Amino acid sequence: MDLALFDVEAPPPAAPTERESPGVRRTKRQADMLSRGRHPLTGQALHEQAAAHDDRDALGRRCGNCRWRQVLQYRTRSYPKCVFPGGSSAEQYETLGPPRVSHGEASDVRSWWPACRDHEPGDTRLPGSMRWVPDPAVMR
Numbered sequence: 001m002d003l004a005l006f007d008v009e010a011p012p013p014a015a016p017t018e019r020e021s022p023g024v025r026r027t028k029r030q031a032d033m034l035s036r037g038r039h040p041l042t043g044q045a046l047h048e049q050a051a052a053h054d055d056r057d058a059l060g061r062r063c064g065n066c067r068w069r070q071v072l073q074y075r076t077r078s079y080p081k082c083v084f085p086g087g088s089s090a091e092q093y094e095t096l097g098p099p100r101v102s103h104g105e106a107s108d109v110r111s112w113w114p115a116c117r118d119h120e121p122g123d124t125r126l127p128g129s130m131r132w133v134p135d136p137a138v139m140r
């Protein structure tokens with residue numbers, strides 16, 4: 001006995017969706033956060049002097065000119081991470097490591113990202129006199 005209310009053909013099977021890799025999904029999520037004025041790592045509002053996210057040549061504060069962004073070496077590879085201590089005590093920092101660092105790509109910090117509010121000028125590879133961030137308002 002057929003219990004269908006209407007005489008319809010079976011719907012076509014759904015087209016197979018192409019599944020994006022975790023890296024592609026993360027990159028899209030980060031781009032979305034930047035477009036909403038949020039920092040991709042911290043999720044918080046950007047620094048008031050942050051460089052524009054859609055112009056990689058724009059002046060201003062970026063993770064790349066922040067003293068907390070460091071390229072950590074492990075075996076033969078390099079990992080750009082934010083070692084900002086936040087509210088960690090010295091003992092917590094020593095034991096657990098920087099709170100924004102994980103062992104995955106999700107905590108990698110792109111140098112071109114506009115700065116978060118914890119930005120402090122300085123590239124540890126540069127001498128002190130070169131750790132200067134041009135203020136876009138003054139440069140115009």
Ligand code: SF4
Pocket residue numbers: 041042062063066067068069081082083084109114115116117118119120
């Ligand atoms: S701006 Fe500095 S403190 Fe903020 S996420 Fe980037 S590297 Fe970390």
